Amino acid sequence: MQTFRCQCGHKLFFGSSFCVSCHETVGMCPTCRQVTALKSLGDDTWQCTNQTCGQQVKLCRNRVDHKACNCTVAIEENDQVLCTYCRLNQVIPDLSIDGNLVKWRRLEAAKRRALYGVESNGLPIGDPSRNDFLPLKFEFKEDDPHPVSTGHASGLITINLKEADSVKREQTRVEFGEPQRTLVGHFRHELGHYYWDMLVEPAKLEAFRQLFGNEQDPTYADAQTAYYANGPKPNWQSQYISAYASMHPWEDFAESFASYLDMTSIVSTAQSFPRINANVPPDDFDAWLKVYREIGVMANEFNRDIGLLDLVPEVFNKPVIEKLRFMHDLKDIRVQSPEGSSSA
Ligand SMILES: [Zn+2]
Ligand SMILES: [Zn+2]
Ligand SMILES: [Zn+2]
Ligand SMILES: [Zn+2]
Structure with missing residues (x-):
């Protein structure tokens, strides 16, 4: 930032x-x-x-x-x-429960950062109080004791409050063998599903299927069952940005979208620090990726110097690069709102 x-x-x-x-x-x-x-x-x-x-x-x-x-x-x-970001909340945590206020503040801080990032990338956000675009809504819920799944459905992003507990989040990260697990990352991933619904399905479905595969075959439910029974696809590193991305084309898209937002966020940050040469034309995807990879190698070494997880753990091979390029081109889609106005 x-x-x-x-x-x-x-x-x-x-x-x-x-x-x-x-x-x-x-x-x-x-x-x-x-x-x-x-x-x-x-x-x-x-x-x-x-x-x-x-x-x-x-x-x-x-x-x-x-x-x-x-x-x-x-x-x-x-x-x-309420500000434009806070008015998207449908359900906030029960603030009478000890500790929930602190967790909610962490969620809001991560949500603001992720939303500011998509706006900076020229992507529209549907405001439920206006009838424009696909309305975006958030709910932050606790297991009650029915488990709450973090996920997205038709513009509603649900985050389980326990993700705002850093001990529990780290336990889950280790259990799933993930290189990172952060609140900002959760928002970016779920926003990927939101923008698939808003931008890909009507306008770019064929191009999507060529890169990510057919989202109807296998069905999401079958793909999910297979993933949790057998683990990620063998040799997933050759085609996917993460193990989870190999589950289903929708997850591949959401993981790639989140990585694209990580990239634009980190390169934009570098652009505000003159010691790093990161001034690249806004539309030149290859130049952005080049700078990102250079920063990634450097920052990973900094992190390893003091024993932190890698800042940029992903490997950018050809299929992954083309998926990130697809994200870069999404902002060129002109979205028709119900009133007939449009936004880039
Ligand atoms: Zn606010
Ligand atoms: Zn001002
Ligand atoms: Zn997902
Ligand atoms: Zn001052």
């Missing part, structure tokens, strides 16, 4: 709520998409101090009530108390 600048000159980060230097309240502005210092205008109204912006905003209610967000709401949206 890029860093931002406070009016006092100090660095601000994507998750900042206050400037540690001048102690001003800061937040994400919905208009300029920058984390900036906010100037109080009284009556719970604030102004973005980005000189080219000046948007008047209110703080998101989830920030005021729960410190679970650092976003703001444009003053023109006077019927909204």
